[in-house]
Amino acid sequence: MASIADYYAGKNVLITGATGFMGKVLVEKLLRSCPKVRTLYLLVRPKAGQSMQERVSDMMKCKVFDRVREDNPDFHQKIVPISSELTQPALAISPEDVERLTSCVNIIFHCAATIRFDEPLKHALQLNVIGTQQLLNLAQQMHHLQAFIHISTAYANCNRRHIDEIIYPPPVEPKKLIDSLEWMEDSIVRDITPRLIGERPNTYTYTKALAECVVQKESSKLNIGIIRPSIVGASWQEPFPGWIDNFNGPSGVFIAAGKGILRTMRANNDAVADLIPVDVVINLTLAAGWYTAVHRLTFPPAALVYNCTTGGINPFHWGEIEHHVMSSFKRNPLEQAFRRPNANITSNYLMNQYWILVSHKFPALIYDLYLRLSGQKPQMMRIFNRLHKAIGLLEYFSSQDWEWNSENMNMLMSHLSPEDRKTFNFDVRQLNWPEYIDNYCIGTKKYVLNEDMSDIPVARQHLRKLRNIRYTFNTLLLVFIWRVFIARSQMARNIWYFVVSLCFKFLSYFRASSTLTN
Numbered sequence: 001m002a003s004i005a006d007y008y009a010g011k012n013v014l015i016t017g018a019t020g021f022m023g024k025v026l027v028e029k030l031l032r033s034c035p036k037v038r039t040l041y042l043l044v045r046p047k048a049g050q051s052m053q054e055r056v057s058d059m060m061k062c063k064v065f066d067r068v069r070e071d072n073p074d075f076h077q078k079i080v081p082i083s084s085e086l087t088q089p090a091l092a093i094s095p096e097d098v099e100r101l102t103s104c105v106n107i108i109f110h111c112a113a114t115i116r117f118d119e120p121l122k123h124a125l126q127l128n129v130i131g132t133q134q135l136l137n138l139a140q141q142m143h144h145l146q147a148f149i150h151i152s153t154a155y156a157n158c159n160r161r162h163i164d165e166i167i168y169p170p171p172v173e174p175k176k177l178i179d180s181l182e183w184m185e186d187s188i189v190r191d192i193t194p195r196l197i198g199e200r201p202n203t204y205t206y207t208k209a210l211a212e213c214v215v216q217k218e219s220s221k222l223n224i225g226i227i228r229p230s231i232v233g234a235s236w237q238e239p240f241p242g243w244i245d246n247f248n249g250p251s252g253v254f255i256a257a258g259k260g261i262l263r264t265m266r267a268n269n270d271a272v273a274d275l276i277p278v279d280v281v282i283n284l285t286l287a288a289g290w291y292t293a294v295h296r297l298t299f300p301p302a303a304l305v306y307n308c309t310t311g312g313i314n315p316f317h318w319g320e321i322e323h324h325v326m327s328s329f330k331r332n333p334l335e336q337a338f339r340r341p342n343a344n345i346t347s348n349y350l351m352n353q354y355w356i357l358v359s360h361k362f363p364a365l366i367y368d369l370y371l372r373l374s375g376q377k378p379q380m381m382r383i384f385n386r387l388h389k390a391i392g393l394l395e396y397f398s399s400q401d402w403e404w405n406s407e408n409m410n411m412l413m414s415h416l417s418p419e420d421r422k423t424f425n426f427d428v429r430q431l432n433w434p435e436y437i438d439n440y441c442i443g444t445k446k447y448v449l450n451e452d453m454s455d456i457p458v459a460r461q462h463l464r465k466l467r468n469i470r471y472t473f474n475t476l477l478l479v480f481i482w483r484v485f486i487a488r489s490q491m492a493r494n495i496w497y498f499v500v501s502l503c504f505k506f507l508s509y510f511r512a513s514s515t516l517t518n
């Protein structure tokens with residue numbers, strides 16, 4: 001049987017979401033580990049005043065392509081951008097491009113989605129569900145299509161505690177929902193959204209569940225694989241350890257904690273932190289593409305679902321994450337930290353609110369006062385408000401446990417040759433969590449914040465300065481509070497004299513006993 005790289009040789013691949021976090025790693029891995037792949041067609045939209053060609057050229061300059069660039073400086077010749085807006089009718093692809101794609105594409109990887117947790121339902125539905133349906137319609141016109149791989153999320157069914165590798169009945173028939181929302185005003189949709197999404201925490205997980213259902217409906221006509229990654233984090237090994245380019249999910253939390261801004265967050269210390277490195281997800285995705293195309297053996301045909309998670313295989317917990325993140329940022333501090341990194345997680349709501357007040361709001365107020373007095377614009381309170389909004393949306397995922405069955409991941413691994421298992425490694429049993437988290441934190445510093453590693457001694461010096469400021473501040477505060485008490489209360493004075501006399505007694509006792517022993 002052909003190896004994975006042999007299978008992709010000479011194939012034309014269509015990718016949506018290639019400019020995103022996972023899309024870039026997918027494009028890079030295909031070019032590097034399947035160098036004989038013929039063409040990668042990337043569906044890209046123009047954005048922020050840039051044409052799609054400009055966006056793709058910029059993307060190819062990205063550091064993540066350094067290794068591919070070394071191996072093959074002309075790798076861009078294999079990339080063909082196609083202008084497409086997934087929320088538009090027929091994906092806004094020109095008739096010439098449709099002709100081209102339908103005549104030659106062999107595999108589709110559908111990564112594009114809105115992953116925002118606060119996306120209005122109509123827009124999330126438009127992109128995640130209707131966009132997927134339109135792509136499936138296009139796929140059906142393709143004469144040589146061998147596999148359609150849809151990237152979903154392990155949290156599509158987060159209303160359940162145990163999640164099997166099956167597609168669960170949708171919360172509502174997608175077509176009915178699309179038809180009814182079409183005529184509704186945005187304000188009405190906003191009002192009924194909580195009722196519609198029910199036990200799910202946001203429109204993202206809700207629309208991803210509906211998208212799976214839309215995909216399943218086409219499984220009698222297409223070879224379909226569905227990948228459900230859990231919380232996708234920085235890369236483990238490839239193209240280099242710790243690569244990450246965004247603030248999504250835990251990355252933003254790690255950075256905020258490393259900068260000393262985030263001090264408290266609601267999370268369960270003992271709950272499994274189901275992080276999965278991005279290169280593991282991409283290796284599994286490429287292997288699933290190969291398997292879906294080569295082994296279409298199920299009858300009746302059904303989409304094969306792969307829960308791509310770590311919790312059941314190599315569990316690690318939020319409490320351990322907290323410990324390793326803090327330790328990593330103390331060894332390799334971020335530049336210009338606001339305070340020394342010292343974040344704690346708690347599952348207690350009241351305790352969290354107390355720490356928010358004491359460790360977030362109070363220092364922010366003092367700092368903003370300082371900025372105001374020195375003629376600058378106050379900004380810390382604004383930053384904290386945004387941070388609270390972001391972590392408020394994430395807490396649902398860090399406060400509870402899920403159990404995913406990942407038999408199909410094991411089954412797929414058993415079908416790989418020893419060579420493919422190395423090249424497309426998704427065996428998370430080998431993942432060393434402390435080392436991974438250390439690289440992850442360094443990755444946020446190098447690739448998200450673009451900080452120089454050679455500046456670490458200066459950053460450490462800055463942390464020492466912050467520690468000294470804290471000691472001085474705490475001492476002054478203590479003295480001040482005590483002075484106020486002593487001045488006002490006879491009882492405080494009595495306690496004070498008692499403690500001081502006790503100290504003297506101890507001192508004189510130790511001095512006497514040390515004189516005797518000498």
Ligand SMILES: CCCCCCCCCCCCCCCCCC(=O)SCCNC(=O)CCNC(=O)[C@H](O)C(C)(C)COP(=O)(O)OP(=O)(O)OC[C@H]1O[C@@H](n2cnc3c(N)ncnc32)[C@H](O)[C@@H]1OP(=O)(O)O
Nearest residue numbers: 115116117153247248249250252257322325390394397398
């Ligand atoms: C140390 C101990 C810690 C231990 C405990 C750690 C616990 C971590 C828990 C993580 C759980 C993650 C669960 C994810 C599960 C689902 C996975 C998926 O399927 S799907 C994948 C998961 N999907 C997601 O994760 C999407 C979640 N994100 C969102 O939905 C939105 O970004 C938003 C609503 C949070 C903010 O909206 P909005 O106010 O409109 O703001 P914009 O978006 O326009 O960004 C504004 C600025 O803020 C920046 N920034 C962004 N996020 C964060 C952050 N978290 N933080 C900080 N900063 C953040 C952003 O870069 C930007 O900077 P700039 O360009 O202005 O300089």
Ligand SMILES: NC(=O)C1=CN([C@@H]2O[C@H](COP(=O)(O)OP(=O)(O)OC[C@H]3O[C@@H](n4cnc5c(N)ncnc54)[C@H](OP(=O)(O)O)[C@@H]3O)[C@@H](O)[C@H]2O)C=CC1
Nearest residue numbers: 017018019020021022085086087111112113153229231232
């Ligand atoms: N990141 C994570 O933790 C997880 C992600 N997933 C899934 O993985 C997939 C990829 O996620 P990730 O890479 O993190 O997401 P990103 O937000 O980084 O990337 C999303 C991609 O979708 C594209 N896109 C968005 N809207 C449109 C549109 N209207 N038309 C065309 N393209 C569009 C974006 O293009 P543009 O650059 O133009 O905005 C971008 O390329 C998603 O399906 C997500 O649900 C699943 C589990 C976890």
